[in-house]
Amino acid sequence: MARVVVFDQFGGPDVLHIIDEPVPQPAAGEVRVRVEAFAVNPLDAMMRAGSSPAPVSLPGARLGVEGTGTIDAVGSGVTGVQPGDPIIITAVPDAAVNGSYAEYLTVPASRVIPRPAGLDVRQAAAIWVAYSTAYGALVEKAGMRPGDRVLVNAASGGVGRAAIQVANQVGAVPIAVTRNATKEAELLSFGAASVIATDREDLLEAVLDFTGGSGADIVLDLVNGPGQRELVTAARPDAVMVAAGFLDLRPTTPPEAPLTFHRYRGFEHTLDSAVVRRMAAFMEAGVRLGSLVPTVGTVLSMDDVAEAHRQLEAGTGAGKTVVVI
Numbered sequence: 001m002a003r004v005v006v007f008d009q010f011g012g013p014d015v016l017h018i019i020d021e022p023v024p025q026p027a028a029g030e031v032r033v034r035v036e037a038f039a040v041n042p043l044d045a046m047m048r049a050g051s052s053p054a055p056v057s058l059p060g061a062r063l064g065v066e067g068t069g070t071i072d073a074v075g076s077g078v079t080g081v082q083p084g085d086p087i088i089i090t091a092v093p094d095a096a097v098n099g100s101y102a103e104y105l106t107v108p109a110s111r112v113i114p115r116p117a118g119l120d121v122r123q124a125a126a127i128w129v130a131y132s133t134a135y136g137a138l139v140e141k142a143g144m145r146p147g148d149r150v151l152v153n154a155a156s157g158g159v160g161r162a163a164i165q166v167a168n169q170v171g172a173v174p175i176a177v178t179r180n181a182t183k184e185a186e187l188l189s190f191g192a193a194s195v196i197a198t199d200r201e202d203l204l205e206a207v208l209d210f211t212g213g214s215g216a217d218i219v220l221d222l223v224n225g226p227g228q229r230e231l232v233t234a235a236r237p238d239a240v241m242v243a244a245g246f247l248d249l250r251p252t253t254p255p256e257a258p259l260t261f262h263r264y265r266g267f268e269h270t271l272d273s274a275v276v277r278r279m280a281a282f283m284e285a286g287v288r289l290g291s292l293v294p295t296v297g298t299v300l301s302m303d304d305v306a307e308a309h310r311q312l313e314a315g316t317g318a319g320k321t322v323v324v325i
């Protein structure tokens with residue numbers, strides 16, 4: 001039997017509970033992953049609370065869009081991976097019915113990549129969603145190049161930290177935005193070229209000051225909501241803005257400024273094998289060279305999954321919360 005986290009009604013973290021079910025069998029073209037650890041993400045909390053745009057059907061709904069483990073069994077026709085291989089799961093678009101908060105998961109073989117050497121299980125659980133989102137939004141979508149001044153809000157969060165490191169690996173210049181000046185030293189140590197604390201200074205003035213009056217070349221908005229308008233004012237004409245986050249669910253209208261505006265959903269890339277190959281190569285190189293270092297915050301057991309969601313929602317920005325199975 002296998003343990004799986006499910007919920008039967010929308011609500012707070014305590015709706016999450018564990019059931020036992022038969023170990024799933026991989027179909028043709030699939031692999032079965034023995035999940036060793038998974039990270040919790042804001043999307044999981046939205047799905048649990050009933051505020052996710054993606055449909056979630058109750059009862060028995062599941063969660064989890066990332067995780068790491070070892071290949072446990074392979075279905076017919078699978079080549080290139082074998083039992084015992086350590087892997088990272090690259091896409092779980094059907095998380096509500098087949099999520100990674102489980103001891104075993106079957107996925108198409110195309111949705112796993114080798115776990116980069118040099119990552120322990122907890123880091124491997126925490127790398128994919130944050131870094132693939134940051135890479136996909138900045139490199140694939142915005143076309144980030146060396147020297148670009150890149151404004152990133154929610155920079156102390158999982159995707160924000162990843163964006164700082166991805167920008168540095170490319171040779172771009174990350175400008176980190178936080179609401180809290182006490183996070184400045186940590187963000188600088190993480191590689192931010194400049195930190196704008198909105199409880200201390202005016203965002204527009206600070207960006208203009210740092211960029212010599214020209215404004216940011218790229219804006220990565222991980223929050224959305226009314227604050228997006230202020231970010232737009234800090235972008236130079238013909239800049240690129242990528243809106244990838246939902247931390248502020250208040251409605252906002254797309255900017256009318258002369259910039260290229262993209263809404264970004266990671267699955268548009270993580271279900272595309274050509275892009276996944278580039279993402280995996282970028283991550284493997286970054287881990288090997290030490291420029292991409294996922295930060296793990298609290299590590300909990302599966303029995304404490306509700307606590308993992310409480311910590312996620314507290315938003316301490318102390319690194320990703322990981323559940324080890």
Ligand SMILES: NC(=O)c1ccc[n+]([C@@H]2O[C@H](COP(=O)([O-])OP(=O)(O)OC[C@H]3O[C@@H](n4cnc5c(N)ncnc54)[C@H](OP(=O)(O)O)[C@@H]3O)[C@@H](O)[C@H]2O)c1
Nearest residue numbers: 042154156157158159178179244245246247264265266317
């Ligand atoms: N498009 C995609 O494919 C994709 C993929 C992954 C994640 N996302 C989304 O990207 C967003 C960030 O994800 P994450 O994993 O980095 O989240 P996270 O780790 O939970 O981010 C936490 C940080 O965000 C900041 N924050 C929280 N609420 C905020 C608010 N209302 N206004 C401004 N800042 C706020 C806080 O930083 P400060 O206190 O320092 O300001 C906090 O430390 C989420 O909405 C997530 O759903 C999208």
